Amino acid sequence: MTDDEILAEFRAADALLDGHFILSSGLRSPRYLQCARVLMDPARAERLARALAAKLPAEVRDRVQVVVSPAIGGVIIGHEMGRALARPAMFVERPQGEFRLRRGFSLEPGTKVLMVEDVVTTGLSSREAIEAVRATGAEVVAEAALVDRSAGKADLGVPFTALIRIDVPTYDAADLPPELAAIPAVKPGSRAAA
Numbered sequence: 001m002t003d004d005e006i007l008a009e010f011r012a013a014d015a016l017l018d019g020h021f022i023l024s025s026g027l028r029s030p031r032y033l034q035c036a037r038v039l040m041d042p043a044r045a046e047r048l049a050r051a052l053a054a055k056l057p058a059e060v061r062d063r064v065q066v067v068v069s070p071a072i073g074g075v076i077i078g079h080e081m082g083r084a085l086a087r088p089a090m091f092v093e094r095p096q097g098e099f100r101l102r103r104g105f106s107l108e109p110g111t112k113v114l115m116v117e118d119v120v121t122t123g124l125s126s127r128e129a130i131e132a133v134r135a136t137g138a139e140v141v142a143e144a145a146l147v148d149r150s151a152g153k154a155d156l157g158v159p160f161t162a163l164i165r166i167d168v169p170t171y172d173a174a175d176l177p178p179e180l181a182a183i184p185a186v187k188p189g190s191r192a193a194a
Contacts, residue, residue: 001051013038020183025122027170035118039076049080052163064114070129078116099132109137117145123154
């Protein structure tokens, strides 16, 4: 898929939003990609996951044994990536603030894992989820995401592939441009601001 085709999928789902948004990282942004909306159509979610799986380097695709994603934002795309790669998919969640496997999910030491996210901005959630997987003795061989909002700056400690990179400015809440400060902020994501 081309970048234009990918953005068309987001626009068709009313998932490319303009306004004043509080990101999971606590940073502020004038644009937001609501991946939950783009993924609510199973056919669209499958198309995007297949395109992302095809973009992974062959050596990563060949090594992956299990797909893991952080709840809640990564669950749907993680499941679809599991389908696209014909691998089991599971997720980590934060029942008490730290990611961990639950619901009977487990990883054997040495298992090769692909971490899958919907959006990466600072990489904090990804790094925390990767650490939770490493704590089981499994090895995260790479990360994949629908969207890289980090401007290529997120250091996840593993190879990273995104379906699309969108460079949208982010701001500290105390350092907003006047046009953004004039708009009420909304928190569309799934996690309380850091």
